[in-house]
Amino acid sequence: MSDDEEELPEPHRVIRMMRLDDPVAVIADSEAWRARDTYPDILPRGPMFAVTEQEADGRWRVLTADESGPQGSRDELGRTCRMRARAAADAGRGAVERAWMAAARRMDREKLDELHVADCRFRIARGDMFLRLGPEGPEPPRPSDPDPMPAGRGRQARSRTAGFLIDPTAATGMSEGLLKLDLLKYVYASAVIPVDVRADSVLALHTHPGGVLLPPVFSVFVRGTGAGWIARATGADTPQEARDGLARRFETLLPASLRRTRSGPPGLPEMPQQLKNVMAGQLGLLDPGVERLTDEQLAECARAATRLSGERLDRIVVLGRHFRITRLERLVRLGPDGPEPPRPSDWDPELPVEANAPPEGADDAARADEG
Structure with a gap:
C-alpha cells in the first residue's frame, strides 16, 4: 500500500x-450560505429514527423515517417484512415467505434494532434534527426547497427521504459541507440535558464520527405569549404537507356550522368537545386557566383554515399566536459499520405490539398439560 493510500x-x-x-x-x-447569516443559531430539535437497509456495496439506504421514536421504526420494519413475505408468496417462493414472516413475528415481540433475513440486513438508524434560528424566529422553507403540490394535496408529493442513499462520499456544495462539519461537532449542552443523554452524545463523536445530511423536513412552530418558539407538529416531507396539516388541525376545532363546504380536507369527523379542548391546548391557543375557545375565537380559527387551504402561507397569526412553517435539518451519524443505532438514553417506552403476548405454542402446551 502506498503512503497516499494509507493517508486516505x-x-x-x-x-x-x-x-x-x-x-x-x-x-x-x-x-444555504445566506441562511448562515440570517439564521445563525443552530438548536437541537431532538432525535429522529429511520429504517435502513444495507446495499450490496456496503452503503445504506433509508426505507422509511419516523421521528417519533425507535419503536415506530421497528413497527415499520415489521410491516416491511410482511410486504416482502406477500411478494414472495405471490411469486410462489414458500421458503422465502416463511423466512420473512418469521422476521415479522420477531419484530412484533422483540425490540430489535438490527435484523438479518437471508441476504438482507436492516438497522434502525438514529439521527438528530436541528433548527436554525435568527432574530425574527426560526428559518422558514427556502425558495429552492421542492414544494410541488397545491394546497390540500401536500401528502401526495413524492418523499425525498424514502429511498435516500446514505453516501458520505457523495459530493456536496460548500454550504452543505460546512453545515455537516458544524453538526458533527455538536453535543448536547450539560446545563439543561440529563447526564446520560449528554454522555451518549459525547460518545457518539468517537463511535460514529462521520455523517450524512438527509433531506430537510418541515414542521409547525408557534410563538405565543412567551418569548420562545415551540414545535406543534411532527416533520413533513414538504412545506405544503406541513401547511395542510396545520389547516386540518384548525378545521378539527370547528363546529359543523363553521366548517368549510368547498375545497379542503374531506371526511374530517366531528370531534367531541373535550377532545377539541385538548387539541386547542396542544396548538397553544388557550390562555392560562381557559378550558375552551369562544365562538369569536373559533370564527378566527375558521378564517385561518380557509386561508391556509387557498394560500401558500409560511406565516400566519391566529389569536395572537404566531405560527410558522419551519425548516429542520437532519443528520445521521456514521461509524465504520454504518449508521448510528438508537442510544441507550433515547426515550423508548413503547413495547412491540405483541411483547406481552404468550410465546407461540404456549396455549397448545397448556392444553396438553390440562389433558
Whole structure:
C-alpha cells in the first residue's frame, strides 16, 4: 500500500465538497450560505429514527423515517417484512415467505434494532434534527426547497427521504459541507440535558464520527405569549404537507356550522368537545386557566383554515399566536459499520405490539398439560 493510500480517510469520515455546476444546486447552495447569516443559531430539535437497509456495496439506504421514536421504526420494519413475505408468496417462493414472516413475528415481540433475513440486513438508524434560528424566529422553507403540490394535496408529493442513499462520499456544495462539519461537532449542552443523554452524545463523536445530511423536513412552530418558539407538529416531507396539516388541525376545532363546504380536507369527523379542548391546548391557543375557545375565537380559527387551504402561507397569526412553517435539518451519524443505532438514553417506552403476548405454542402446551 502506498503512503497516499494509507493517508486516505475511512469512507464514513469523508466530507467531499466541490464546485456545483447544476443551476438548481447552485441556487440551493447560495440560499444555504445566506441562511448562515440570517439564521445563525443552530438548536437541537431532538432525535429522529429511520429504517435502513444495507446495499450490496456496503452503503445504506433509508426505507422509511419516523421521528417519533425507535419503536415506530421497528413497527415499520415489521410491516416491511410482511410486504416482502406477500411478494414472495405471490411469486410462489414458500421458503422465502416463511423466512420473512418469521422476521415479522420477531419484530412484533422483540425490540430489535438490527435484523438479518437471508441476504438482507436492516438497522434502525438514529439521527438528530436541528433548527436554525435568527432574530425574527426560526428559518422558514427556502425558495429552492421542492414544494410541488397545491394546497390540500401536500401528502401526495413524492418523499425525498424514502429511498435516500446514505453516501458520505457523495459530493456536496460548500454550504452543505460546512453545515455537516458544524453538526458533527455538536453535543448536547450539560446545563439543561440529563447526564446520560449528554454522555451518549459525547460518545457518539468517537463511535460514529462521520455523517450524512438527509433531506430537510418541515414542521409547525408557534410563538405565543412567551418569548420562545415551540414545535406543534411532527416533520413533513414538504412545506405544503406541513401547511395542510396545520389547516386540518384548525378545521378539527370547528363546529359543523363553521366548517368549510368547498375545497379542503374531506371526511374530517366531528370531534367531541373535550377532545377539541385538548387539541386547542396542544396548538397553544388557550390562555392560562381557559378550558375552551369562544365562538369569536373559533370564527378566527375558521378564517385561518380557509386561508391556509387557498394560500401558500409560511406565516400566519391566529389569536395572537404566531405560527410558522419551519425548516429542520437532519443528520445521521456514521461509524465504520454504518449508521448510528438508537442510544441507550433515547426515550423508548413503547413495547412491540405483541411483547406481552404468550410465546407461540404456549396455549397448545397448556392444553396438553390440562389433558
